[in-house]
Amino acid sequence: MNIRSxxxxxxASLLREADAPVPAAFADELVLLQSGLDSxxxxxxxxxxxxxxxxxxxxxxxxxxxPRTFGELVEVYQRFQPPAA
Amino acid sequence: MISVxxxxxxxxxxxxxxxxGSGWRTVGSVLATVAExxxxxxxxxxxxxxxxxxxxxxxxxxxxxxxxxxxxxPAAWDQATFDRYRKVAEVEALVTDRADLTGPAVLHWxxxxxxxxxxxxxxxxxxxxxxxxxxxTGAPKLVAHTLATLARTTRRDEAKGRELxxxxxxxxxxxxxxxxxxxxxxxxxxLAFVRRxxxxxxxxxxxxxxxxxxxxxxxxxxxxxLMAAEAARLRxxxxxxxxxxxxxxxLRSLAARFPAARLAHVYASTEAGVGFSVTDGHAGFxxxxxxxxxxxVALKVDADGTLWLRPGRAAQCFLGDGGELVGxxxxxxxxxxVRREGERFRxxxxxxxxxxxxGNKVYPEEVEDCIRRVRGVxxxxxxxxSNPLVGALVExxxxxxxxxxxxxxxxxxxxxxxxxxxxxxxxxxVTWVDGLAVNAAGKLLRP
Numbered sequence: 001m002n003i004r005s006x007x008x009x010x011x012a013s014l015l016r017e018a019d020a021p022v023p024a025a026f027a028d029e030l031v032l033l034q035s036g037l038d039s040x041x042x043x044x045x046x047x048x049x050x051x052x053x054x055x056x057x058x059x060x061x062x063x064x065x066x067p068r069t070f071g072e073l074v075e076v077y078q079r080f081q082p083p084a085a
Numbered sequence: 086m087i088s089v090x091x092x093x094x095x096x097x098x099x100x101x102x103x104x105x106g107s108g109w110r111t112v113g114s115v116l117a118t119v120a121e122x123x124x125x126x127x128x129x130x131x132x133x134x135x136x137x138x139x140x141x142x143x144x145x146x147x148x149x150x151x152x153x154x155x156x157x158x159p160a161a162w163d164q165a166t167f168d169r170y171r172k173v174a175e176v177e178a179l180v181t182d183r184a185d186l187t188g189p190a191v192l193h194w195x196x197x198x199x200x201x202x203x204x205x206x207x208x209x210x211x212x213x214x215x216x217x218x219x220x221x222t223g224a225p226k227l228v229a230h231t232l233a234t235l236a237r238t239t240r241r242d243e244a245k246g247r248e249l250x251x252x253x254x255x256x257x258x259x260x261x262x263x264x265x266x267x268x269x270x271x272x273x274x275x276l277a278f279v280r281r282x283x284x285x286x287x288x289x290x291x292x293x294x295x296x297x298x299x300x301x302x303x304x305x306x307x308x309x310x311l312m313a314a315e316a317a318r319l320r321x322x323x324x325x326x327x328x329x330x331x332x333x334x335x336l337r338s339l340a341a342r343f344p345a346a347r348l349a350h351v352y353a354s355t356e357a358g359v360g361f362s363v364t365d366g367h368a369g370f371x372x373x374x375x376x377x378x379x380x381x382v383a384l385k386v387d388a389d390g391t392l393w394l395r396p397g398r399a400a401q402c403f404l405g406d407g408g409e410l411v412g413x414x415x416x417x418x419x420x421x422x423v424r425r426e427g428e429r430f431r432x433x434x435x436x437x438x439x440x441x442x443x444g445n446k447v448y449p450e451e452v453e454d455c456i457r458r459v460r461g462v463x464x465x466x467x468x469x470x471s472n473p474l475v476g477a478l479v480e481x482x483x484x485x486x487x488x489x490x491x492x493x494x495x496x497x498x499x500x501x502x503x504x505x506x507x508x509x510x511x512x513x514x515v516t517w518v519d520g521l522a523v524n525a526a527g528k529l530l531r532p
Contacts, residue, residue: 017499017500017503039443039474039475040442040443040475040508040509042474043443043472043474043475043478043513044478044513046472046473046474047470047472047478047513047514048513048514051514056473058473058474059473
């Protein structure tokens with residue numbers, strides 16, 4: 001599955017629910033906390049992604065890492081993607 | 086306080102008293118059976134564990150005035166649980182019709198006629214009734230009551246009572262079951278044993294067969310009844326809600342379905358007994374109850390929004406290490422959170438059931454109330470979903486109506502919640518379920 005497009009899709013629908021503007025494209029440099037999502041919104045994003053993708057990298061990681069940009073977020077999800085069964 | 090048997094003895098022996106699936110039994114028949122079988126009961130501290138409701142009722146009437154104390158054993162207790170609590174209650178004998186329970190000095194007790202065994206008569210005494218709390222969280226505690234504390238708010242107007250047939254769908258081993266049982270027997274009414282487990286259709290059929298016109302149930306059970314076709318034939322004069330928050334939508338639905346019924350939401354617990362009854366058809370309770378409590382039970386709300394009750398002559402107490410039932414000044418902590426909105430107090434939910442979203446408390450009941458109003462939602466239960474950033478988020482488990490479009494419904498639920506609730510209360514996820522479970526007391530089990 002395409003992790004990046006799942007992230008974009010879920011992020012976009014959360015922004016729409018919050019009546020926040022959805023960026024035309026999700027650039028790697030997009031700063032997450034300036035994207036229109038607050039910390040609660042970000043927490044919801046992670047839970048929704050867990051439902052979509054089946055895993056949560058933030059509970060899997062041994063060293064806490066908080067991505068700053070959208071590109072770093074995608075990279076975290078790619079890094080912790082479980083191997084295909 | 087007049088005993089239940091003394092009260093029944095004042096009725097005409099040929100009058101019908103109670104109904105089981107096999108039909109009506111007269112006052113005379115019940116009293117004769119009780120008189121015949123009571124001597125078999127040891128006069129000390131007994132436990133009664135009957136799966137058959139009529140057998141249990143007979144045992145209670147037989148034990149009244151004869152036994153020092155009676156521990157009521159709910160259907161859900163297994164041997165291990167029974168062993169634990171019988172020690173706390175210092176039980177000397179087990180009276181039961183269950184094959185799966187054993188204990189000290191087991192006496193078999195069914196609904197049928199007696200078989201020999203007559204013990205000595207004993208002088209009349211005040212029997213202590215030991216009931217377990219039904220709490221949805223934590224281990225149950227044992228509360229020792231007397232007939233006076235159990236029947237404190239029982240209505241005694243026999244002229245009105247004569248016209249009522251009460252349906253008993255609660256377990257008689259629990260406080261709510263006792264309230265209906267005592268209201269029927271002390272109030273001059275008839276009683277129908279209609280408990281049929283999770284089978285709402287069978288319950289409705291029993292209510293109709295027994296011509297029940299007074300019924301008490303949890304809001305969860307009432308909602309299911311309103312959906313059951315068989316319940317359309319019910320004509321109720323009294324409809325009582327208890328055990329869970331009665332929301333405005335349900336009260337309106339009940340008033341519409343049963344226009345002739347006196348509608349009451351009773352606020353009570355095994356610990357405090359009956360606190361008050363709200364009969365104005367609206368959710369919550371009037372703020373003036375704090376100054377002028379209708380049932381004589383004083384009420385106060387502390388700084389956290391927790392409701393406390395003071396029953397006055399609280400003869401009831403916890404047994405064992407249940408902790409302090411009555412705090413300083415005689416106040417009992419209800420464990421329920423309320424919020425004042427103008428001249429009304431609204432129930433928010435159980436204090437210990439709150440979901441902690443980044444430090445913000447969310448009561449599942451409040452979110453459920455909002456979601457329930459969305460068209461297409463048949464049932465909903467809200468629970469915590471753990472989250473690495475904020476601790477927990479809100480998850481809504483929804484049973485949709487069969488014809489609902491799920492994508493549209495999910496969007497409608499989120500939109501409705503965003504419009505009504507704070508951001509942290511809005512469900513982060515909506516999960517579709519095939520049904521929601523209910524515990525033995527008829528209360529929704531949060532998934």
